[in-house]
Amino acid sequence: MLVILAGLPGTGKSALSRALASEFGGVVIDKDIVRAALFPPDEVEYSEEQDDFCLSVMLSTAKYFLEKDAARIVFLDGRTFSRTYQINVAIEYAERIHTPWRIIECVCAEEIARVRLERDVNENRHPARNRNWALYCAVRGAFEPIARPKLLVDTGRSLEECVRGAAAGLSARL
Numbered sequence: 378m379l380v381i382l383a384g385l386p387g388t389g390k391s392a393l394s395r396a397l398a399s400e401f402g403g404v405v406i407d408k409d410i411v412r413a414a415l416f417p418p419d420e421v422e423y424s425e426e427q428d429d430f431c432l433s434v435m436l437s438t439a440k441y442f443l444e445k446d447a448a449r450i451v452f453l454d455g456r457t458f459s460r461t462y463q464i465n466v467a468i469e470y471a472e473r474i475h476t477p478w479r480i481i482e483c484v485c486a487e488e489i490a491r492v493r494l495e496r497d498v499n500e501n502r503h504p505a506r507n508r509n510w511a512l513y514c515a516v517r518g519a520f521e522p523i524a525r526p527k528l529l530v531d532t533g534r535s536l537e538e539c540v541r542g543a544a545a546g547l548s549a550r551l
Contacts, residue, residue: 408455
């Protein structure tokens with residue numbers, strides 16, 4: 378199964394995807410780690426073109442994992458999936474390789490996201506150097522509502538509660 382983690386920066390997609398991967402024996406493919414592996418620092422653009430390229434690499438990697446074990450769950454992390462075409466690309470790929478897909482949209486109060494983003498910037502904890510409050514505001518302004526079936530997770534709750542809710546939602550659909 379391919380699980381798409383959508384949501385604004387700082388809404389907890391990475392923490393949730395790692396915890397769910399641990400819970401289900403799955404694997405997380407993180408766009409920011411993929412980008413850092415593919416591009417030297419002076420070639421990182423944070424452009425839509427580069428993000429789309431990284432997503433294509435992520436999907437090819439997901440296919441590799443799923444061909445080895447069709448029962449495995451692959452979590453796509455590190456991209457907001459804030460535009461309809463981004464979600465459609467991932468879903469169309471999943472359907473082309475005959476694997477089920479799910480969308481988890483992470484949301485939380487803006488103040489929670491702002492605090493998380495500021496902490497990560499101050500502590501240099503995230504590989505994406507453009508991930509800050511300004512990016513949050515820009516993505517929020519262009520975020521297209523997800524019209525596909527999705528599981529909505531409020532990551533303002535504890536990680537354990539989020540994992541329980543998301544795991545129950547994923548298990549119900551397996």
